[in-house]
Amino acid sequence: MADKQCTIGFREAWARVLSDILPLGSEMLPIGACLDCVAAETLQALSDAPSANTAMKDGYALRVADIAAASTNAPKRLAVIGTAAAGGSCTTVVQPGTAVRILTGAMVPAGADGVMADELTCSDSRGVSVCSSLPVGANILPKGTDISAETCLCRPGDRLTPARLGLLAAAGHAAIPVFRRPLVGILAIGDELLPPGAPSAAGAVYASNMVMFDAWCRRMGMQTSVRMAGDVEADLLAAMTALADSCDAMLTIGGAWTGDRDLVEAALVKMGWVRRFHRIRLTPGKGVGFGWLRGRPVFVLPGGPAASLSAFLHLALPGLFKLAGHAAGAFPEVTATLASPIPACRAAWSRSILGSCSPAETRLVFHPLRLKSRLRSVAEAGAVLLVPEDAGALCADAAVRVKLLV
Numbered sequence: 001m002a003d004k005q006c007t008i009g010f011r012e013a014w015a016r017v018l019s020d021i022l023p024l025g026s027e028m029l030p031i032g033a034c035l036d037c038v039a040a041e042t043l044q045a046l047s048d049a050p051s052a053n054t055a056m057k058d059g060y061a062l063r064v065a066d067i068a069a070a071s072t073n074a075p076k077r078l079a080v081i082g083t084a085a086a087g088g089s090c091t092t093v094v095q096p097g098t099a100v101r102i103l104t105g106a107m108v109p110a111g112a113d114g115v116m117a118d119e120l121t122c123s124d125s126r127g128v129s130v131c132s133s134l135p136v137g138a139n140i141l142p143k144g145t146d147i148s149a150e151t152c153l154c155r156p157g158d159r160l161t162p163a164r165l166g167l168l169a170a171a172g173h174a175a176i177p178v179f180r181r182p183l184v185g186i187l188a189i190g191d192e193l194l195p196p197g198a199p200s201a202a203g204a205v206y207a208s209n210m211v212m213f214d215a216w217c218r219r220m221g222m223q224t225s226v227r228m229a230g231d232v233e234a235d236l237l238a239a240m241t242a243l244a245d246s247c248d249a250m251l252t253i254g255g256a257w258t259g260d261r262d263l264v265e266a267a268l269v270k271m272g273w274v275r276r277f278h279r280i281r282l283t284p285g286k287g288v289g290f291g292w293l294r295g296r297p298v299f300v301l302p303g304g305p306a307a308s309l310s311a312f313l314h315l316a317l318p319g320l321f322k323l324a325g326h327a328a329g330a331f332p333e334v335t336a337t338l339a340s341p342i343p344a345c346r347a348a349w350s351r352s353i354l355g356s357c358s359p360a361e362t363r364l365v366f367h368p369l370r371l372k373s374r375l376r377s378v379a380e381a382g383a384v385l386l387v388p389e390d391a392g393a394l395c396a397d398a399a400v401r402v403k404l405l406v
Contacts, residue, residue, distance in 0.1 A: 006279045009280065009282075009348060009349075009350065010280055010281060010314065010315075010386075011388075011389075012277075012280075014314070017290055017318060018318060018322055020276060020290075021297055021319050021322045023323060024179055024182060024324070024325065026177050026179050028177050031169055031176055034178055037179070037221065038324055039158045039160060039176065040177045040325060042156060043154050043168060043177075044152055045147045046171055049145075049146040049170045051143065052107045053140050053142050054086075054105055054106060054107055055102045055103065055105065055106050055108060055139060055141075056104065056139045057104055058104050058118050059115050059117045060080070060099040062094060062099040063114075064134050064135065064138075066078065066096060066097060067116070068133055070131060071132065075122070077127055077129050077130075079097060079099070081095075082101070082109070083100065084101070084107060084109055085102075085106050088106065090109045093110045094111035094112040095111060099127075113136050115139035116130055116132070116139070117139060147167070153171055157326055160176065160178065178325075179325030181223055182247075182323045183224070184320060185227070185244070187228070187239050187251065188207040188209060188210035188226075189228075189229050189253060189254040189303075190255065192205055193206070194206050196208075207253075208375065209253045209308050210226060210228065212309070213312055221324065222324060225246060225247055237270065244298075248296060249297045249319075250293065250299070251312070252300050253302075253308055254301075256289060256300045256302045268300070271293060272294070273298065275290075275291040277291075281350060282311070283346075283349050283352070284306045284310050285306075285308070285315075286307070287301075290319070299312075299316040299319065305374045305375050313352070333401055333404075334357075334402060336357055336366040336401075336402050337364070337397050337398065337400070338396050338400060339367040341393065341395050341396045342393065342394040348390075350387060350389045351386070352384060353369075353384065354369045354378065355367050355382075355383050355402070356369065356380070356381065356382045366385060366400060382404065382405055384402065385403075386403075
């Protein structure tokens with residue numbers, strides 16, 4: 001009877017989530033506050049980097065033509081007429097038969113078209129002797145080599161990594177328009193739940209799913225607000241109201257199925273929840289639901305560790321990523337080969353399989369986890385495979401696409 005309530009498949013549920021949710025509004029933040037934020041606009045370089053031709057080595061800026069015949073046996077003598085250092089200005093113009101002492105990063109003075117490295121020279125108080133010829137442009141980093149003004153550096157949806165922030169800073173940006181970070185309300189439900197560290201009691205369990213999803217959301221750059229509630233409608237309504245009024249999205253954990261104490265959907269309906277789906281053909285995780293409450297997305301997750309993680313990874317997290325403005329998915333996806341066969345499941349059901357990946361010559365191998373402990377399976381998983389509902393049985397060495405949980 002329960003299977004008949006799962007009227008839609010995973011693909012349709014996933015499509016509804018991603019079509020419904022739009023990114024939050026944007027804000028301008030100082031570049032130092034933008035780590036792991038998501039760019040809200042196309043950003044171009046405001047200036048060239050370097051802003052002028054600069055020396056790549058300590059040595060002497062000179063005219064290449066003056067040393068065309070220089071060698072160890074016949075060094076070329078040049079008069080040193082000035083010094084150029086990084087961050088300083090050198091107005092000296094290099095004339096025929098002269099050179100300017102130059103340090104790495106300094107602007108190449110006018111008239112010079114090459115920099116001879118120190119190790120190929122011999123200097124004294126009267127000038128410098130050059131023992132080798134040099135091609136035009138040698139040891140000079142031309143203006144705009146790293147970044148050319150007006151070059152596109154990032155697009156809406158790009159995550160602002162440390163390297164990308166460095167690039168934007170080098171291109172002249174001091175503040176960045178970013179999508180606002182979602183504040184995700186996480187509500188763990190059940191009379192049996194205890195907060196971490198509370199004295200243990202017979203029949204009680206610690207709210208490990210709440211801790212796990214709080215950590216996942218914060219790791220992905222989101223903010224969180226965490227609450228617990230018992231299997232009492234008044235408690236649920238109070239907790240849901242508090243989160244709905246203060247958060248951008250909400251996850252409920254537990255109470256998602258059809259048991260006598262599974263009160264989540266009824267409480268949401270009483271609050272005006274607009275259901276988009278509840279219970280789908282995904283195993284584990286069939287109890288997952290999604291809808292809207294007061295203009296905010298709400299994901300209803302099952303309480304079992306494996307089912308809850310499956311629903312979170314495949315549906316809730318992609319939705320939250322879309323809310324945060326990300327253009328890409330949460331996890332890198334790679335091709336791997338199966339270490340062992342996966343038997344067929346019931347028809348028209350998608351299957352989520354936790355596992356680990358190991359390198360083997362030129363390929364990755366996906367090892368499905370077969371631990372009896374649900375919690376250890378969740379904790380030890382480094383990858384997840386979603387088997388489509390029409391895939392049937394998969395043989396060993398079959399090529400599959402897996403997401404790396406890094």
